[in-house]
């Protein structure tokens with residue numbers, strides 16, 4: 465059970481499963497954030513490759529953590545409150561289901577499942593177990609995305625009509641991504657789709673998508689995709705992306721053009737914002753005036769993984785649903801799988817209503 469630690473704050477015992485590249489990002493975020501470091505104890509490390517777990521324990525000074533490649537044995541032995549799931553997507557369903565069955569609250573890396581059916585099963589399982597199940601969508605926990613959401617909410621651009629995102633990066637990872645199907649849509653575009661849903665405050669209704677593995681691609685499948693989404697309230701969201709585009713790289717957050725009835729916002733995905741709205745009723749091109757993009761409403765929500773982990777434990781503590789709960793995140797995952805299906809069938813694909821509730 466969770467216990468009261470320093471200052472009567474709840475403290476948590478956690479097992480981390482999947483000790484590869486990304487797990488270091490999690491442990492670094494916890495170590496560098498006092499509010500997390502003081503409250504989370506890693507009591508176990510799990511990986512089908514025990515060497516990876518031992519290396520991680522040594523690198524992060526986790527000598528007291530149990531290392532065990534059998535997840536059930538580790539959960540039975542350590543009885544943690546939390547399971548941090550950083551395994552490869554194909555292993556996710558079984559790891560999360562096992563942890564929920566052992567009474568853990570689970571925070572998973574994206575994508576929340578390797579199929580929509582798996583995702584639905586995990587949402588149902590978490591509900592039955594009465595445990596919090598949330599997903600790391602760290603790229604919505606950054607200042608730029610929060611600022612845009614706030615600008616849209618303020619109405620300064622008028623009514624939102626369209627969001628357009630460009631993502632072009634020549635990324636040579638090696639590892640599981642090189643052999644994955646639909647690699648860009650499933651492993652990366654989920655971030656951009658989720659950010660669009662968050663910025664717009666609207667869910668997706670349908671998509672048309674053209675997916676390719678461009679000539680010269682070093683991936684096995686689906687390194688590029690062009691998708692047009694219909695969001696609620698007649699809002700259009702377009703995505704053009706490639707992980708096999710050398711040169712003229714965009715930000716990992718994508719380069720955005722966001723259009724409202726009164727004006728347009730450009731964001732380069734880093735520090736540069738440019739927003740203008742109409743300032744007069746005459747002329748072929750109406751006169752424009754610059755507007756400020758407000759700062760994030762809560763600076764604590766701008767630290768990527770650290771913010772997601774803080775949101776997760778805060779939600780458990782207070783009994784509320786975390787922002788990226790599986791039951792909400794499945795709507796972003798549904799965008800991905802509808803895009804994949806659209807590309808496969810070359811048809812407009814409705815996004816299943818049960819994934820939009």
Ligand SMILES: NC(=O)c1ccc[n+]([C@@H]2O[C@H](COP(=O)([O-])OP(=O)(O)OC[C@H]3O[C@@H](n4cnc5c(N)ncnc54)[C@H](O)[C@@H]3O)[C@@H](O)[C@H]2O)c1
Nearest residue numbers: 482483484485486511512513516550551552553555573574
């Ligand atoms: N949020 C982000 O920005 C971000 C960035 C990179 C990766 N990721 C996600 O993190 C996850 C892991 O990616 P990575 O880059 O660390 O991959 P990785 O291949 O470096 O590490 C994955 C680890 O999981 C282990 N593993 C595989 N099956 C397992 C199982 N059944 N039980 C326990 N361990 C198992 C592997 O042995 C490996 O050590 C993926 O879902 C990926 O999409 C997220």
